[in-house]
Amino acid sequence: MNRPGQTSRIAERFASLKASGRGALLTYLQAYDPDPATSLAILRGLPGAGADVIEIGVAFTDPMADGPAIQLAAQRALKSGATLSRTLALVRDFRAEEQATPIVLMGYYNPILSYGIDRFCIDAASSGVDGLIIVDVPPEEADEIEPQAKANGLDLIRLVAPTTDDARLPGVLAATSGFVYYVSITGITGTKSATRESLAAEIPRIRRHTDLPIAIGFGIRTPAQAAEAASIADGAVVGTALVDVLKDSLDEQGRAKPDTVRRVLDAVRALADAVRGNA
Amino acid sequence: MNQTLRNSFKLGPDGRGRFGTFGGRFVAETLMPLILEVERAYEAAKTDVAFQTEWRRLLAHYVGRPSPLWFAERLTAHLRQAAPAGKGARVYFKREELNHTGAHKINAVLGQILLARKMGKTRIIAETGAGQHGVATATACALFDLPCTVFMGATDVERQKPNVFRMKLLGAEVVPVTSGAATLKDAMNEALRHWVANVADTYYCIGTVAGPHPYPTMVRDFQCVIGDELREQILAAEGRLPDALVCAVGGGSSAMGLFHPFLDDAGVAMYGVEAAGRGLDTEEHAASISRGAPGVLHGNRTYLLQDSQGQINEAHSISAGLDYPGIGPEHSWLHEQGRVTYVGATDNEALEAFQLCSKLEGIIPALESAHGLAHVLKLAPEMPEDGIIVLNLSGRGDKDIFTVAHHLGVSL
Structure with missing residues (x-):
């Protein structure tokens, strides 16, 4: 865990990538999708396959900002027993072997409220979580979790959207730490993609207000799109496309097949190669 | 011991849209600017005599x-x-x-449709459970010539067939929602998702005193x-x-x-x-x-x-x-x-x-x-x-x- 004042794993990772002249690949998959063992195996394979930052989705019954693919992933995860405390246990299992790759939990507020905000921040940090993205907690409502997150060295990563206007942007950015998650489309996950032109206009707009690294998410599917986003900003988040690869590898009953882990990691490798300019 | 005396139960919500600890605005950043825009527009409408007069006229002569x-x-x-x-x-x-x-739903729908027009929004979406709010919204949209999309759980589409047909007669598009138990909660999820993707021209007409601030207050005030x-x-x-x-x-x-x-x-x-x-x-x-x-x-x-x-x-x-x-x-x-x-x-x-x-x-x-x-x-x-x-x-x-x-x- 990061102590307050210490450089976080997230800051370190972005800084070292910047020094080496490339952007980061951030991957998103849901914990327990499609089952705990497969989920842990994928998680353990991600750094080797080229994920620079790992986002772990926390399953929720009502994922308001997510498209059909991630809605279904949440249903698979819940069916296989996903809970917030089990997601933290998954992170601990991962951390037992891997210390360098930052882990960000992404999800919705209610499971955290139910767990208890104070206890959650303590347990998340001690489990090896580095940052939180809580989709339905905008800066206006963040005062109930921000002090606890800070006290435990957890970065609170804010979403910035195309609708976040210039009047609002400084306030949103002032409250963020770790990196800025730029939601590149007005829409839900996995539905459409931003154009190069809109990204080329939006990222400098955000940069004028912050020195933090910016990762672009929502709508990045292909290695080429990931490479482009990682070059325009400081990182590219790929979620739905990986969740789709995972889903396509399952059998008719939604169970993992022997090549599920390999197929997901192969897809990550292809993205990583492109982001690293090896494609 | 000093005790603060409560002199009214009618003062809520506070500036953050809270009633005690309840309420607030727990939405994704994409929606946040729009929610604030709705709030500003509603605050202005409250003291806008022309707005209130038009709403009262509709209540008297259209609603009865x-x-x-x-x-x-x-x-x-x-x-x-x-x-x-x-x-x-x-x-x-x-x-x-x-x-x-x-039903009572039309009271708040007419208020919200007038607000949407004032805000320059050109499309209306709504969620519905029993279909009463959907019918009311479709009705107001017919009256004001606004395209209307109603999200309704597939289960409810099945058990409220007369209202589904009514909405269609009124010119609304009814989108059956199949996620979850395919009822009102899921219809609301889907309406919010649709709204996130169409913030520029769309107004979300919520049917009840729930959702992010200012909806609980606004719908209450109209009702x-x-x-x-x-x-x-x-x-x-x-x-x-x-x-x-x-x-x-x-x-x-x-x-x-x-x-x-x-x-x-x-x-x-x-x-x-x-x-x-x-x-x-x-x-x-x-x-x-x-x-x-x-x-x-x-x-x-x-x-x-x-x-x-x-x-x-x-x-x-x-x-x-x-x-x-x-x-x-x-x-x-x-x-x-x-x-x-x-x-x-x-x-x-x-x-x-x-x-x-x-x-x-x-x-x-x-x-x-x-x-x-x-x-x-x-x-x-x-x-x-x-x-x-x-x-x-x-x-x-x-x-x-x-x-x-x-x-x-x-x-x-």
Whole structure:
């Protein structure tokens, strides 16, 4: 865990990538999708396959900002027993072997409220979580979790959207730490993609207000799109496309097949190669 | 010890849209600027004389307001027969079911559509459970020539066929939602998702006193026309305020509209009736306050049906309009303040009340309103004969005859 004042794993990772002249690949998959063992195996394979930052989705019954693919992933995860405390246990299992790759939990507020905000921040940090993205907690409502997150060295990563206007942007950015998650489309996950032109206009707009690294998410599917986003900003988040690869590898009953882990990691490798300019 | 005296229950929400700890604006960043825009527009509309005049004109000449206050004489006599000597309150109905489109929903819809026009929005979306809010929204959109898309759980599309057809006749597009249990909660998720993707030109017309601030306040304010009228009507009829107000609560818009104008009248008891489904102690009910716990869903903190891990449970009610695992945040606050008493009525109790009302008063109530009536049937016989109890008869039951026939084993 990061102590307050210490450089976080997230800051370190972005800084070292910047020094080496490339952007980061951030991957998103849901914990327990499609089952705990497969989920842990994928998680353990991600750094080797080229994920620079790992986002772990926390399953929720009502994922308001997510498209059909991630809605279904949440249903698979819940069916296989996903809970917030089990997601933290998954992170601990991962951390037992891997210390360098930052882990960000992404999800919705209610499971955290139910767990208890104070206890959650303590347990998340001690489990090896580095940052939180809580989709339905905008800066206006963040005062109930921000002090606890800070006290435990957890970065609170804010979403910035195309609708976040210039009047609002400084306030949103002032409250963020770790990196800025730029939601590149007005829409839900996995539905459409931003154009190069809109990204080329939006990222400098955000940069004028912050020195933090910016990762672009929502709508990045292909290695080429990931490479482009990682070059325009400081990182590219790929979620739905990986969740789709995972889903396509399952059998008719939604169970993992022997090549599920390999197929997901192969897809990550292809993205990583492109982001690293090896494609 | 110093004690802060509460001098009003009507001051909420605070600047953050909170009623105590309930309410707020728990939405993704993409929606946040739009939510703030709706709030600014609504604040301006409140003091805009032209806006208020136009809304009142529509209420009078299009909706048919004021809705009558009806003394349910036969029902009162019926309840007195079985009540102890000297007991059996006078039962009144506030007849929102006589509004154009058959329920209270139209009051807030017209206000919101006027607001959407003022904001320059050119498309309207809505969620609906029983279809009453969907029909009301489709109606207002027809009147103002606005394209309208209504999200409705696939389960509800099936059990509320007449309203689905009505919406289509009115020119609306009805989108069946198949995620989750395919009921009102899922329709609201889908409407929010659609809104996120269409923020520039679209206004989301929410049907109840839930969702992110300012919706719970705005919908309440529009629905307060119910309670405001009632105050005048009951004073004219009885020369005094009622002893008890009763209303069914799903999200709770009809109840907020009835209760709010009376919150500071200490002598007026209030009962919100949640759908107890197959029983409060079964797994199948929609009683967020009686059996839920505070949490965050659909943009606000409120009582929710949820499991020990913070996952939302499916609600159950015979009434599609009450089949929702949450409740408006102001109700959660009024519950914790002890100002309003929240009770339950089961599917079967509602079915019995539905039939009794039809036979005794010649009024077929909506299944939602029948839940409120079921509590009146328990409460009135315990009150003295000179007591006054008012039920918000929030909707008419034409849409429910297929559901009721099915439960009574009648094939139409």
